[in-house]
Amino acid sequence: MTDVTSSSAQPAFAAMVEHPAARALIRRHRLRWWELLPWAAAVVFYFAAPDYLGFGTGLLITILFALSLDLALGYAGIVTLGHAAFFGTGAYAVGLLAFHGIWTEPLSSLVIAAVLAAIVGLLSGLVLLRTRGLTLLMLTICTMALLEQAANMAHDYTGGFDGLPSLPIAPVFGVFEFNPLYPNTQFLYSLGVVLVCFVFLRTLVYSPFGQSLTGIRENLLRMHAVGSPVRRRLVTCYTISAALAGIAGGLWAQTNAYVNLSVLGLDRAATVLIVLILGGYGRLYGAFIGAVVYLALEHFLARIYPTAWQLGLGVLLVLIALFARNGILGLGEMLWQRHGPRRARS
Amino acid sequence: MGFVSDLAGILLGGLSAGTVLFIVSVGLSVTMGLMGFVNLAHGAFAMFGGYVIVLAMNRADIDFAAALAIGFVATAAAGAVLERLLYRPLYRAGELDQVLLTIGMIFIVIACTTIAIGPESQTLELPPVMEGQLNLGFVQYRTYSIFLIVVGFLIVLGIWLAFERTRIGAQIRATVDNRRMAESLGINVDRLFTITFAFGSGMAGIGGGLGAEFLGLDPQYALKYLVYFLIAVSVGGLGSVIGVYCASLLLGVLDFALKLYVPKGGTIFIYGLTILLLLWRPQGLFGRRET
Numbered sequence: 001m002t003d004v005t006s007s008s009a010q011p012a013f014a015a016m017v018e019h020p021a022a023r024a025l026i027r028r029h030r031l032r033w034w035e036l037l038p039w040a041a042a043v044v045f046y047f048a049a050p051d052y053l054g055f056g057t058g059l060l061i062t063i064l065f066a067l068s069l070d071l072a073l074g075y076a077g078i079v080t081l082g083h084a085a086f087f088g089t090g091a092y093a094v095g096l097l098a099f100h101g102i103w104t105e106p107l108s109s110l111v112i113a114a115v116l117a118a119i120v121g122l123l124s125g126l127v128l129l130r131t132r133g134l135t136l137l138m139l140t141i142c143t144m145a146l147l148e149q150a151a152n153m154a155h156d157y158t159g160g161f162d163g164l165p166s167l168p169i170a171p172v173f174g175v176f177e178f179n180p181l182y183p184n185t186q187f188l189y190s191l192g193v194v195l196v197c198f199v200f201l202r203t204l205v206y207s208p209f210g211q212s213l214t215g216i217r218e219n220l221l222r223m224h225a226v227g228s229p230v231r232r233r234l235v236t237c238y239t240i241s242a243a244l245a246g247i248a249g250g251l252w253a254q255t256n257a258y259v260n261l262s263v264l265g266l267d268r269a270a271t272v273l274i275v276l277i278l279g280g281y282g283r284l285y286g287a288f289i290g291a292v293v294y295l296a297l298e299h300f301l302a303r304i305y306p307t308a309w310q311l312g313l314g315v316l317l318v319l320i321a322l323f324a325r326n327g328i329l330g331l332g333e334m335l336w337q338r339h340g341p342r343r344a345r346s
Numbered sequence: 347m348g349f350v351s352d353l354a355g356i357l358l359g360g361l362s363a364g365t366v367l368f369i370v371s372v373g374l375s376v377t378m379g380l381m382g383f384v385n386l387a388h389g390a391f392a393m394f395g396g397y398v399i400v401l402a403m404n405r406a407d408i409d410f411a412a413a414l415a416i417g418f419v420a421t422a423a424a425g426a427v428l429e430r431l432l433y434r435p436l437y438r439a440g441e442l443d444q445v446l447l448t449i450g451m452i453f454i455v456i457a458c459t460t461i462a463i464g465p466e467s468q469t470l471e472l473p474p475v476m477e478g479q480l481n482l483g484f485v486q487y488r489t490y491s492i493f494l495i496v497v498g499f500l501i502v503l504g505i506w507l508a509f510e511r512t513r514i515g516a517q518i519r520a521t522v523d524n525r526r527m528a529e530s531l532g533i534n535v536d537r538l539f540t541i542t543f544a545f546g547s548g549m550a551g552i553g554g555g556l557g558a559e560f561l562g563l564d565p566q567y568a569l570k571y572l573v574y575f576l577i578a579v580s581v582g583g584l585g586s587v588i589g590v591y592c593a594s595l596l597l598g599v600l601d602f603a604l605k606l607y608v609p610k611g612g613t614i615f616i617y618g619l620t621i622l623l624l625l626w627r628p629q630g631l632f633g634r635r636e637t
Contacts, residue, residue, distance in 0.1 A: 073442070079440075079441050079442055079445070081445070127621075127625055130625070130628070131624065131625075131628045133441060134378065134384055134441070134580055134584065135580060135624055135628045135629075137384065137441065137445070138576055138577070138580045138620070138624060139621060139624055139625075141573060141576070142573075142577070142617045142620050142621050142624075143617075143621065145573060145613075145617045146614060146617040146618060146621065149613055149614035149617065150614060152610070153610065153614065155610075266569075266572075266573070270449060273445070273446075273449075274446070274449070277442070277446055281442075307457050307460045307461055308457070310453050310456060310457040310460075311453070311454060311457035311458065311461070313450070313453050314450045314451065314452070314453030314454035314455075314456075314457060315450070315454060316450070317446050317447065317449055317450025317453065318432065318447055318450040318451060318454070320446060320450075321436065321439075321443045321444075321446040321447035321450060322432070322435055322436070322447065325439070325443055
């Protein structure tokens with residue numbers, strides 16, 4: 001019996017694989033050579049620009065934060081302006097544990113940060129994701145403002161507006177110490193964490209779960225109609241995204257050795273949204289491009305003339321909204337398709 | 347007696363602040379309800395109007411009423427131009443692109459104001475008549491606050507009458523209900539959008555001027571009060587003038603009382619209440635349920 005089924009199923013499967021659409025789908029998740037470039041660039045950066053390692057660390061953290069937003073916004077289409085709520089939860093988790101001398105081991109602190117941010121994400125997601133559009137946008141802003149005010153009010157523990165200065169962070173693996181003057185350890189440590197998170201995220205978005213998120217973004221009604229558990233998927237996605245943002249926040253607190261209210265502000269939430277959209281959302285690598293372009297521009301322009309930087313950023317955002325909806329990567333893709341080498345359509 | 351005057355003080359102070367919030371937000375509510383556009387840059391129009399009014403009074407010695415009129419016209423004109431140039435191409439785009447465009451506009455306005463006028467806060471010199479106290483019989487209160495409350499009430503009445511009794515009001519209601527049907531009946535929806543947007547921007551400009559005395563007026567204004575405008579609009583219900591009025595007054599009184607009794611972090615209650623309210627009625631107090 002088994003023989004019959006396998007022999008009849010085999011050719012059908014082979015024929016399916018021959019179909020160009022099937023082949024494209026099967027190949028989608030395979031590693032391409034250029035996907036190694038960002039990591040190679042990070043290693044080159046480490047050796048080539050030892051004076052900019054502090055900047056590089058900030059860049060890596062921004063990339064991770066933008067990646068976490070990409071999962072919620074780019075893949076599941078949850079439009080949020082309150083993602084700093086989770087970044088801040090992670091940062092304050094690490095900061096409070098370290099400042100009050102409870103727990104200073106960095107890697108396990110990050111796990112705690114991720115779990116706490118995930119809990120906040122789960123609880124807020126369960127109630128917020130019932131709504132859509134402007135209401136959802138408002139609720140995400142309000143949740144973040146609520147946490148910010150709570151952190152401000154719990155002055156005795158969180159230091160209020162001034163925050164928690166000079167956090168003691170134990171050496172990584174008990175060996176490599178964080179040195180504020182030579183942030184080599186911070187950079188490599190952040191690079192490792194970001195790489196692990198990225199591999200996890202890349203696997204996730206190409207899994208059937210990730211595909212169903214894209215489905216929800218593209219056509220909510222149809223996903224309901226085919227029986228996909230839409231709300232549960234969205235809440236799960238929001239929770240995972242919150243956990244990743246929490247890790248980014250925890251890293252921020254560890255590498256800067258302080259936490260203050262800025263980690264929970266609307267500014268930070270708007271910035272990460274801008275970074276992601278600048279690079280292009282829903283495609284993972286947009287977070288990389290966006291963070292590099294944004295932080296490099298900010299670093300070199302804001303130092304010369306901060307107001308001009310704000311003006312330039314504003315003009316850039318308006319231009320992107322009007323002409324380049326898919327960000328820098330989307331623009332590149334369009335140019336590639338128009339002028340690049342002709343390839344067989346897939 | 348002390349208790350009564352305290353209570354009256356909180357109510358009047360809160361109502362006057364809420365009235366300013368309403369005058370700024372009403373345009374946002376109508377344009378969001380009518381066009382479905384997430385316009386985060388609305389506060390920038392209020393700021394623009396506020397600057398025009400304050401500068402007209404301080405540098406050109408124009409009196410208060412005339413300055414308000416100039417502020418309305420200037421902001422409405424700016425609104426009409428920007429609606430044609432920037433907003434129109436994005437009516438059919440997603441919320442994300444609209445958020446991005448309007449955040450970009452906020453940054454541009456903040457930067458331009460800082461460059462052209464400077465980062466310092468502008469002060470509004472009220473006419474002497476407004477500065478005095480007015481005896482209401484049971485309590486004495488600042489004339490300006492009472493003036494604001496009365497003006498706000500007249501504006502609500504005016505907008506309500508315009509909505510219910512004029513031809514253009516009927517067209518707006520028809521377009522909110524069913525845009526395609528309105529278009530096929532020959533209503534020029536594009537023109538309607540521009541007029542409504544310009545009017546809403548003009549109102550925001552007046553609100554910026556009226557509120558400059560106690561909200562302050564500096565380049566960060568557009569961002570600082572954004573969350574309050576959005577709360578007023580979403581709690582009141584998109585497109586509902588009465589809803590925004592009630593929500594603004596409520597928000598004004600609540601904020602005033604909390605700042606008095608819980609000076610540190612009292613706003614946490616406002617955010618909490620907003621979340622609870624929006625979970626209970628996602629469409630806002632007076633909004634209609636989405637179909």
